[in-house]
Amino acid sequence: MWRVFVFVLGICIAKAQALHITNSIPFGASSLKVIFSSSVEDLALTPVTISSNAVYIDIKAVLDNGKKVYFFPRNAQVTIAQNTPQITRFVITNGNGLVYQIKLVQNNLYLSFVDKIPESSKPQPKPNPPKQESKQESPKAPPAPQKPVESTPSKPASSNPTPPKSTPPAPSPKPTTSPVVKPKKGYKVVIDPGHGGKDCGTLGVTKVCEKHIVLKVATHLNKELKKRGYITYMTRDKDVYLNLKERTDFANAKNADLFVSIHANSVPKTTKKSPKGVETYFLSTARSDRARDVAEQENKDDIDVMNYFSKQTFLNSLNSHRLLASNKLAIDIQYGILKKLRQNYQGITDGGVREGPFWVLAGALMPSVLIEIGYNSSPIEAPRLNNDAYQKDLAKGIADGIDGFVAKNF
Incomplete structure (x- = not known):
């Protein structure tokens, strides 16, 4: 028993x-x-x-x-x-x-x-129908396609003036070519610090406006991306007001490759719970009450812009290719932020990658995301969001996510 x-x-x-x-x-x-x-x-x-x-x-x-x-x-x-x-x-x-x-x-x-x-690179080998016509040449054909396949990874480096020095040892230069390719390629990233000027954004428990916090994080991100070879632009580099349409018009005028809007979340004081966490959003119709609430909070500063974007215009802007790219960018940035912050801080909450109808993203013609870097209403996160070292780690995490996205998709 x-x-x-x-x-x-x-x-x-x-x-x-x-x-x-x-x-x-x-x-x-x-x-x-x-x-x-x-x-x-x-x-x-x-x-x-x-x-x-x-x-x-x-x-x-x-x-x-x-x-x-x-x-x-x-x-x-x-x-x-x-x-x-x-x-x-x-x-x-x-x-x-x-x-x-x-x-x-x-x-x-x-x-x-x-x-x-x-598969997007397969159209190059496709002009091989002649091989079927000449049966005698078919045995010679296999080694021929192998050479271009091996050489394709080094093409981005060889197209630049400097990389030819590293092309002879093909395997070893791989770790060094990625940072070299990005400056040569010149990927353009527009960084958008949310709110500004007359629009404070959320006023946190530390009595600091969201507009000041996100501007500092955006400034650190701007410096970090420049170090890594990106061409960067900021929609604002001081405390000025921009409406939502002006922000994406700026990104489109710069012919940017990526658009990253930075915000800090908040909940009403009447809420019993004090949520926390990092969340990354991309444009879509909201599928949850939480996403809709966050979107309404970020959209409310500019009613005229919401009138400007009719429902049909909004729906037309949602092409599947851009949504898919934005989704992938959001996942990589969320991953980069969490990984970086958890190296130095305890209790970093993953708020997830979410979709929502953010008007600031609707007019962007490139992959675009909106990052809620934390809750300005949280007694735990608000002091961190005002800390310079924490802001720098946030910026590095976002940059790491952008690096990951560019490496896989460009």
Whole structure:
């Protein structure tokens, strides 16, 4: 009897210690956030091929909320189900022209469907139909395509005047070419410190206006991106008021590659809870009350602009390609911020990547995001947001996210 009791007790302890999947939330144009009971950053993921466009990944975890099936654009699909009592299986079906990416950040698994970037380079090898006509040349053809494939990664470096020095040793220069390519390429980033002038933004518990905090963070980000070789512009570099349309008109006039708007969140004093966390938004129709509330707060300073953007104009601006790029940019920036801040600070909360109808993003013709760098109403976060060292780490985290996005998408 005692042995049975010990055995049952052992099973109960094992279940309590097991990794659990507590929730899964679709967000953005084509992304899914899976929340675990503990950190999964060291989790080893091994995709197993089912077919040409489908894989499954088994994770040793207990699924708390039952089987879920999520549908995404272009027939992409994710099914999460308990395969065995200890194993949860993710079945991922790539959509037409899409591949999936997975990132593990603390307790969260982010899965996003993105465009097949390698296929955009395939049109170069496509002019190979002549090989079918000349059967004798077909054996000679295989080595020929291999050479251009190997040389394509070095093309960006070889197109610049300086990199030829590093081209002979192809493998070794890779770590040094990425920082060299960016200054030569000259990616343009417009940094938009929110509010300003007559518009204080949120007044935090430290009695400091949001407009001053975000301007300092934006200034640090401007310096950090310049160090890394980007061409940067700020919509404002002092305490002046700009309406929402002027901000995106500025970015469009500069022919920017990316638009990053920086804000600090807040909740009314009447709210019992004091939320905290970093959130990154991209333009879309809001799918949650929280996203709508944040959007209304950031939109309310300029009613005329909201009238200027009719509903039809707004909908027309939501082309899927730009939304997808903005979604990917938001994920990379959110990841960069969290990783950087958690190196030096405790209790950094992941507010997630969200979509919302932010009018400041509606007029931008390039991938654009709005970052809520923290809650100015939080007794914990407000003092940090006013700290210069914390502001610099925020800027470095945003820059790291931009680096990651550019490396993968440009």
